[in-house]
Amino acid sequence: MLLMLRGRGPAALLLLAIAFGTIDPVAAQTDPIHQPDPPGLRSSHPESTDGSTLPAGAGKKGHGTAAIRVGYYDSDDSGDGNPFLDESLTVIEPIFLFSYNVTDHSSVWGTLSYDRVSSASIDRLSNFPTQSGASGDDYFGLDLGWRTEIDDDTRFGIFGHYSFEYDYQSIGLGGDLAVDVAGKNATIKANVSGFFDSIDVIRFNGVEEGSETRTSLASTLSWYQIFSPKTHGSLGITLGHQDGFLETPYNSVVVEDSNTLIPHLENARGTEIAEELPDTRTRVAVFGQARTSLTDRTAVELGARIYSDTWGISSVSLEPRIYYWLVPDEWRLRARYRAYMQTEADDYDEHFLTTTQERTQDSDLGAFNSHTLGLQLLWSPSTSTTFDISGDYILRSDGLDEILASVGWSWAF
Amino acid sequence: MLITPHRFAVRPTARLLMTLLVSAVACGCQTTEFYQRGRLAGPLMSLEEDPTETHFQQKCFYSREGSIGGIGTSAGGGCGCY
Numbered sequence: 001m002l003l004m005l006r007g008r009g010p011a012a013l014l015l016l017a018i019a020f021g022t023i024d025p026v027a028a029q030t031d032p033i034h035q036p037d038p039p040g041l042r043s044s045h046p047e048s049t050d051g052s053t054l055p056a057g058a059g060k061k062g063h064g065t066a067a068i069r070v071g072y073y074d075s076d077d078s079g080d081g082n083p084f085l086d087e088s089l090t091v092i093e094p095i096f097l098f099s100y101n102v103t104d105h106s107s108v109w110g111t112l113s114y115d116r117v118s119s120a121s122i123d124r125l126s127n128f129p130t131q132s133g134a135s136g137d138d139y140f141g142l143d144l145g146w147r148t149e150i151d152d153d154t155r156f157g158i159f160g161h162y163s164f165e166y167d168y169q170s171i172g173l174g175g176d177l178a179v180d181v182a183g184k185n186a187t188i189k190a191n192v193s194g195f196f197d198s199i200d201v202i203r204f205n206g207v208e209e210g211s212e213t214r215t216s217l218a219s220t221l222s223w224y225q226i227f228s229p230k231t232h233g234s235l236g237i238t239l240g241h242q243d244g245f246l247e248t249p250y251n252s253v254v255v256e257d258s259n260t261l262i263p264h265l266e267n268a269r270g271t272e273i274a275e276e277l278p279d280t281r282t283r284v285a286v287f288g289q290a291r292t293s294l295t296d297r298t299a300v301e302l303g304a305r306i307y308s309d310t311w312g313i314s315s316v317s318l319e320p321r322i323y324y325w326l327v328p329d330e331w332r333l334r335a336r337y338r339a340y341m342q343t344e345a346d347d348y349d350e351h352f353l354t355t356t357q358e359r360t361q362d363s364d365l366g367a368f369n370s371h372t373l374g375l376q377l378l379w380s381p382s383t384s385t386t387f388d389i390s391g392d393y394i395l396r397s398d399g400l401d402e403i404l405a406s407v408g409w410s411w412a413f
Numbered sequence: 414m415l416i417t418p419h420r421f422a423v424r425p426t427a428r429l430l431m432t433l434l435v436s437a438v439a440c441g442c443q444t445t446e447f448y449q450r451g452r453l454a455g456p457l458m459s460l461e462e463d464p465t466e467t468h469f470q471q472k473c474f475y476s477r478e479g480s481i482g483g484i485g486t487s488a489g490g491g492c493g494c495y
Contacts, residue, residue, distance in 0.1 A: 071473075097468075224460075226445045283481065316426045342479055364476075364478060380456075
């Protein structure tokens, strides 16, 4: 796929984009019974959303949604990536979501999540038994929000966030404003968020360096557009800025020296020192998606994202998807492929022979590409209930392959 | 076959994608009447995925890639480091 992008891919992509924008509007489906409002902009599609995960907004008073999902993530270290560290990682995350329409024009919502994280990096801290939570990490997160319709074309929402781990806590605030324009053929949406984190710095060797802070501000502007009766999409830009302690506290760097053996690390000779990274980081991401209905049972989508930041990382991703009703309105299959390419951060190196002021050997900040293949099967036994099961395999060029799987249930009442 | 990633591969691809995204929006701006949007309102065409799935995927991708944004509201923060 990536080879195609560098060769004949551009022509094929251009044709696809043109097709998305110019599908015959005369072949419109006229279905006045169906709910005619364009789907909202609270999309959650990776790489191509307006940047919000807020659940659905206003509806009939007294109605709402409840959803539960259990996610499983596993990354294995096959010996690539950081040559000195086992970077394997496993996460199990149950999530509960609830939304309720307090009036016909406003709703409240909340999410509660818990992560059980076990990783080799965290396990290293078990060498220092005085550290709490050293054999694993428990994350608890709570989000609460409120959304309202100001008028027929305008919606407004705010949210608050709180999460904590044994060495970390975060408070977040944000809001968004969406305005329908052009006879509801388009929606412009802006949202802002700020996260204020506090981190107890516990280094790879168990040394505690007190508490540090991190501030993350982000703003997203997006445009949703109906292209034709069968095609719609969105385009957006996210600007983010972070300030404060941006390292991963327990990450380390090995400055190689053949004369000194480092205990606890395999094949490592030299001096192990803490990761150091700049205290600020500014990011920009441009993303978009377009989905078109090919038949009553089939829809295809193309999503893409371009990203760059002041740490020197640039990335592109491309994600085609296909949605297909195996049994109309009951069993739906989603298949997706995601291609991702990333350049390395300026301060990243696989091997350090001298001590530099800023340095990291974190493979996630190195150059790699990945290919993701994923399937989701969704079952709607009734109009109010859905079950889904999904799995993705991520093949990374640095050998740190990943598996994502989740099972979800949602109920509209 | 995997391509060795480097800046020269990423940047031209990024420029191409930017051009395509803007082109797709620009050439698609034609009015679709209220009564013509039935198919877009169906579940097969909803651009909204399940928020719980987004929550999970956002955390996984953001934690293991150097780039974020475009998924959910947070562009860093609110989520611990794995």
